[in-house]
Amino acid sequence: MKPEAPASGAALDAPLARIAHAAHEAIIAIDESQHIVMLNPAAQQMFGCSAADALGSPLSRFIPERYRAAHGENVRAFADSGVPERSMAERATVVGLRANGEEFPAAVTIARIDGTGPFAEGRHFAALLCDLSTEQGLRFEIEALRRSFRTVVEFAPNAVWIAEAERIVFVNRACIALFGADSADQLLGRSIYELLHAPSRDAVRAAVARVLRCGDGGGDGMTLLGERVERLDGTLRDVDIALAALPDHGQTTLQMVISDVTRQRRESLEQEQAREALRKLSQRLVEVREEERRRIARELHDELGQRLTALKMELASLAPKSRRSALRERIGGMLEMLDDTVASLRRISADLRPLMLDDLGLDAAIEWLARDAARRMGIEVTVKLADSVPALDERVSIALYRMVQEALTNIARHAHASDVHIELAQQSGELVLTVCDNGVGFPAGAAAKEGSFGLLGIRERALALGGTLEVDNPPAGGGRLCVRVPLAPPAPDAPPAPPTLPASGPTPEVAP
Known part of the structure; x- marks a missing residue:
């Protein structure tokens, strides 16, 4: 009740x-x-x-x-x-x-x-x-x-400031810590550009103008920048800045979310420098190997080849003088063995370093590679070499030769092709080497696939010349390998340009 x-x-x-x-x-x-x-x-x-x-x-x-x-x-x-x-x-x-x-x-x-x-x-x-x-x-x-919003922003892990007419009117705790301030009072009222590293100010000023003019940075409501800020003690921090207008606060209110990425950028820079050092080391090892190959090939040709030729001549001179047929037969067999040995010697010497590359140039060496591949693989190999290709220095010639050699080896092992076409042309200040076949084509991601050492070697040689490697499968079928290298590649002993951070200007010391 x-x-x-x-x-x-x-x-x-x-x-x-x-x-x-x-x-x-x-x-x-x-x-x-x-x-x-x-x-x-x-x-x-x-x-x-x-x-x-x-x-x-x-x-x-x-x-x-x-x-x-x-x-x-x-x-x-x-x-x-x-x-x-x-x-x-x-x-x-x-x-x-x-x-x-x-x-x-x-x-x-x-x-x-x-x-x-x-x-x-x-x-x-x-x-x-x-x-x-x-x-x-x-x-x-x-x-x-x-x-609730203010509480969330106040305790956000990233630095946040809100600016009115380009003057800071709010900072959260992370922002105070980022700039090394003792309290918010040391930051409030300052111009946002005052706390930016000088080379970063123009980029941020342009982004602010764009945001205020358009209401966003390009349609998604936010502009992202990679810049630098200057702490109150003068040290620099690398930061990512997300800049947006606050639509319910008028046309002069901005919110900037600042992420300190100093450590990440330093680590990225160190990793890139380590990769460049490894690339230079790899390039030097390739050069040393080529020099050793050339030395061995030359000694095989000049020393061992000449001695075998002299031995053959001596044996050939003994055969007519021998009255016993059995001895003449043995001499004939030895001459055949010498012929096979000389042929093997020439093949080994050519594999190590084709002397015709030094004596006759890249065109003749590529044509010899094509004929040899056609003979060994039992396939059709055609070559098209542009007449306009200028004389190349030794480093470029041997690199292109090795790329063709490795491409043909890759085709022999994996492509199951019956027809191969090799083309070397000059286009817009670049040398373009293309090797096409009518085989099974490249698997997806072949150039970066673990274990693709042949393609990896081609890519490293191209990078050493400041070039690129592309592999794809044309619509008509088969596979296509395309290498582009500049006609004037970087000097082999020139240090690689270090990767630059988004902020322009000299690279000063940053706070740890």
Whole structure:
């Protein structure tokens, strides 16, 4: 049976009753069984229900049926948690139900009432509600969101500042730490450009103008920059800056999120320098190997080749003088062995270093490679060499020769091709070497695939000349390998240009 309804604040001590009665916010008090024990005038107006009608009734009458079970569990869990106060609408609104059946969104803060007077026995709870469907409620929600936003920004791990007319009006804790300040007062009021490294200011100034003019940096609402900032002690930090306009603060308000990437850029620079050092070492090893190959090939040709030729001549001169046929047959067999040995010697010498590359040039060497591959592989190999290719220095010639040699070896091992075409041309200040076949083509990612040492070697030789390697499978089928190198490649002993950071200007010391 519903108890007799007292006045709206009759259950409260007089001071609390006066406060609740005068409050502009709706206040409802409930007991442990979630029955209403107090409903102030603002709550009566919000729900369209008098205190006399509401007191003693369950709170669920003001909650849509689909939310009642979940709401009851939330209140019970809150009561058992021992937490004295909690906002129930920080992330989302709850839904209320007026006496006329109308639903409305509301922000709710609930607190446990322990203590005195009518609340001395049992547990009681008071709920403060704001109707978000009214203008006042919307203002309340906006202000709550702003407070939440400020809290999130204040404790964000990245530095954040907000600037008004290019002057800093807000900084978070991470921003204070990034610039080495003791407090926000050391940064507030400064020009945003004052805290940038001088070579970075023009780029940021242009980005700010673009953001203020267009409202964003290019359609996604944000401009990203890689620049440098200057701490209060003068040391520099490498940073990534995300710059955006705040649309609800006018056309001069900017938010900049600054990520300190000094360590990452230093590590990236060190890794790039290590890669360049390894590339130079690899290039030098290739050069040393080529020099040794040439020396051995020359000695095989000049020393061993001449001695074998002299031995053959001596044996050939003995054959007519011998009267015994058995001896002549043995001499003939030895001459055949010498012929095979000389042929093997020439083949080994050519594999080590084709003398025709030194004596006749790259064109003749590539044509010899093509004829040799056609003979060994039993396929058709055609060569097209442009007449306009200028004379090349030894380093470029041997590199291109080795690339063709490795490409043909790769085709023999993997392509199952019957036709190969080799072309060397000059295009726009570059030498373009193309090797095409009608085989099975390259697997996806072949150039970077682990174990593709042949293609890796070609790519490293191309990089050493300042060039590039591309492999693909033409629509007509087969595989295509294309190497592009400049006609004037970098000097072999010239140090590689170090990778540059996004900020322009000299590279000063940075803080550790």
